Amino acid sequence: MSGGWNDPGVAAAYAETFAPLCAGVHPAVLAALGDVAGRRVLDAGAGTGTLTHRLAAADAQVVAVEPDPAMRALADASLGLVEGALPALPLSDDAVDAAASVFVVNHLDDPRAAVADLTRVTRSGGRVVVTIWPSGANVQGRLWEQVLAEAGAVRPPGVRLPADRDFSRTVEGLADLLAGAGLVDVRAREVAWTHACPPDTLWRGAAGGVGGIGVTLRAQTPEVQQAMRAAHDRHVADLLVDGTLRLETSAVLAVGVVAG
Numbered sequence: 001m002s003g004g005w006n007d008p009g010v011a012a013a014y015a016e017t018f019a020p021l022c023a024g025v026h027p028a029v030l031a032a033l034g035d036v037a038g039r040r041v042l043d044a045g046a047g048t049g050t051l052t053h054r055l056a057a058a059d060a061q062v063v064a065v066e067p068d069p070a071m072r073a074l075a076d077a078s079l080g081l082v083e084g085a086l087p088a089l090p091l092s093d094d095a096v097d098a099a100a101s102v103f104v105v106n107h108l109d110d111p112r113a114a115v116a117d118l119t120r121v122t123r124s125g126g127r128v129v130v131t132i133w134p135s136g137a138n139v140q141g142r143l144w145e146q147v148l149a150e151a152g153a154v155r156p157p158g159v160r161l162p163a164d165r166d167f168s169r170t171v172e173g174l175a176d177l178l179a180g181a182g183l184v185d186v187r188a189r190e191v192a193w194t195h196a197c198p199p200d201t202l203w204r205g206a207a208g209g210v211g212g213i214g215v216t217l218r219a220q221t222p223e224v225q226q227a228m229r230a231a232h233d234r235h236v237a238d239l240l241v242d243g244t245l246r247l248e249t250s251a252v253l254a255v256g257v258v259a260g
């Protein structure tokens with residue numbers, strides 16, 4: 001998991017609230033990688049090691065790389081996460097048989113360089129799998145938009161990448177990103193799943209500083225924070241099924257093959 005998490009409290013909040021939601025895409029990632037048993041597989045931006053653990057359980061020889069010491073500290077020590085980050089992985093060319101990077105490149109300053117680095121470290125014929133969050137409002141995004149509007153929250157200024165480094169957060173955009181790195185036989189699709197969690201999960205993540213909404217929440221006055229909590233609880237109540245929050249979630253997944 002990349003950038004901005006260098007805080008033990010934020011890392012712990014992420015692991016408790018957001019990592020389980022992200023894990024909903026892992027079955028599709030494993031399917032895209034194919035048979036990993038006995039193969040050297042990179043997990044780039046491993047976070048707390050959730051995907052790393054699943055790869056190891058599938059008998060892969062996992063190389064897990066994560067830049068954030070707070071995230072690495074929360075991972076199972078037996079997984080052996082090492083320090084490093086895209087687009088400057090501490091690996092030689094052709095070091096792994098396959099590579100995966102889950103919800104990482106969409107957070108980086110240079111997504112194109114990141115995918116090029118994944119391609120560099122993967123041997124010819126190996127697969128590179130990347131997932132991102134798509135553009136457009138999902139259930140969570142719409143909920144937070146309502147919360148912010150109703151509470152009168154002041155939003156910190158957004159940051160956009162320069163056009164020459166940015167890409168469209170769509171199926172086509174991610175496919176083009178992989179093809180631009182020289183990968184062949186690129187396939188991309190949307191992956192959808194339903195994430196079930198306790199009703200206060202989104203709030204606990206935001207209150208813990210996770211993601212853009214966490215930064216926004218922490219920037220508000222105590223009065224606005226209270227108003228945000230009240231609005232959050234009202235809107236979450238509409239999404240509960242038998243007392244459980246059910247979030248319809250989607251991601252974009254692309255896989256390409258290293259030429260040669």
